[in-house]
Amino acid sequence: MNRRKFLAMTAAAAAVTAKAASAATAIPPGQTGAPTPSTAPLPLGPLPGSRYPDSRLESAKPAATFGPNGFPAFAGTMAVERVATGFRWAEGPVYFPAGRYVLFSDIPNNRIMRFSEDDGHLSVYRQPSMNSNGNTIDREGRLITCEHSGRRVTRTELDGSITVIADKYNGKRLNSPNDAVVAADGSIWFTDPVYGIGGFYEGIKADPEQEKRNVYRVDPKSGEIRVVADDFVEPNGLCFSPDEKKLYVCDTGFTDGPQNPSHIRVFDVEHVGGKLVNSKVFADMPKPAITDGVRCDTGGRVWCSVGWGDPNEDGVRGYTAEGELLGKIHIPETVANLCFGGQQRNRLYICGSTSLYAVYTSVQGALKP
Numbered sequence: 001m002n003r004r005k006f007l008a009m010t011a012a013a014a015a016v017t018a019k020a021a022s023a024a025t026a027i028p029p030g031q032t033g034a035p036t037p038s039t040a041p042l043p044l045g046p047l048p049g050s051r052y053p054d055s056r057l058e059s060a061k062p063a064a065t066f067g068p069n070g071f072p073a074f075a076g077t078m079a080v081e082r083v084a085t086g087f088r089w090a091e092g093p094v095y096f097p098a099g100r101y102v103l104f105s106d107i108p109n110n111r112i113m114r115f116s117e118d119d120g121h122l123s124v125y126r127q128p129s130m131n132s133n134g135n136t137i138d139r140e141g142r143l144i145t146c147e148h149s150g151r152r153v154t155r156t157e158l159d160g161s162i163t164v165i166a167d168k169y170n171g172k173r174l175n176s177p178n179d180a181v182v183a184a185d186g187s188i189w190f191t192d193p194v195y196g197i198g199g200f201y202e203g204i205k206a207d208p209e210q211e212k213r214n215v216y217r218v219d220p221k222s223g224e225i226r227v228v229a230d231d232f233v234e235p236n237g238l239c240f241s242p243d244e245k246k247l248y249v250c251d252t253g254f255t256d257g258p259q260n261p262s263h264i265r266v267f268d269v270e271h272v273g274g275k276l277v278n279s280k281v282f283a284d285m286p287k288p289a290i291t292d293g294v295r296c297d298t299g300g301r302v303w304c305s306v307g308w309g310d311p312n313e314d315g316v317r318g319y320t321a322e323g324e325l326l327g328k329i330h331i332p333e334t335v336a337n338l339c340f341g342g343q344q345r346n347r348l349y350i351c352g353s354t355s356l357y358a359v360y361t362s363v364q365g366a367l368k369p
């Protein structure tokens, strides 16, 4: 070997070594940051000043039916409670009836929490969670999770192993899956805005590889991922009507500029072929507020979160299936998302910034979220 050839080889080896070293020092996705202090900054239990009927349950039609202020979804003895606290940003609640617990994400703390409703016990279910956001449950009782820093949708199997459901479309990485629902046929529908790659607080900053922020459907048999809606600014929370003939999808595009929507859209669902048709605006939010999460009850009413706007609007709104406002639940923090739980599915769990809130209702959540 001559000297020139030897030097060239050495230089090439050094380049390889340098590349490997640089890869080895990259921040691991899902890295856990500084812990949140474990002291409870907010008191648990019924909110201060609660007296029946709870003034936080406000009817849009005071003359209607029963309940405090006529809100038909509440009896007079139901009040809003704070059941857990100490999170940086609580999101994506899902209820597991067999275990009687709620799982929800604490996105900046990179963990999934578990609240057991039998004794109020709170613990960490998974950390790091890859900055998980939305969670839901499939018909087999398995956890489905959207991950910001994983940029994927996963399923936690009954043996605890994790299966990747979707991480790419058209050969390119997803943006940052945000929220998911599972239909009766096993198809998984999820939204893919860019919130989870916008910085290092709720994920890992990165440039989007997808041209658009789509809503996707994953086929239950083939595992094929297809776009079902591509005209959202930032698609976010979503849920089916109880008969699954309609899909509600939030657009929180207003966060990207005042010209953008802050509303819920509703589609007709063609399950054969997996399509969304007949898009309509279902409900506009009072800007600058946005709605991040949405759930239906068995009567087809639509319950959505409200936050980031006027503090008087922070909380939950209830609508008829026709889009008529029924009433509001006022929460003392910005609200991200909600789910029905409890053994009778009549307890509404609400993720509000640093705390998990709950209130019994006179309705029952649709069988699956």
Ligand code: MG
Residues within 6 Å of the ligand: 133, 134, 178, 179, 236, 237, 292, 293
């Ligand atoms: Mg969301």
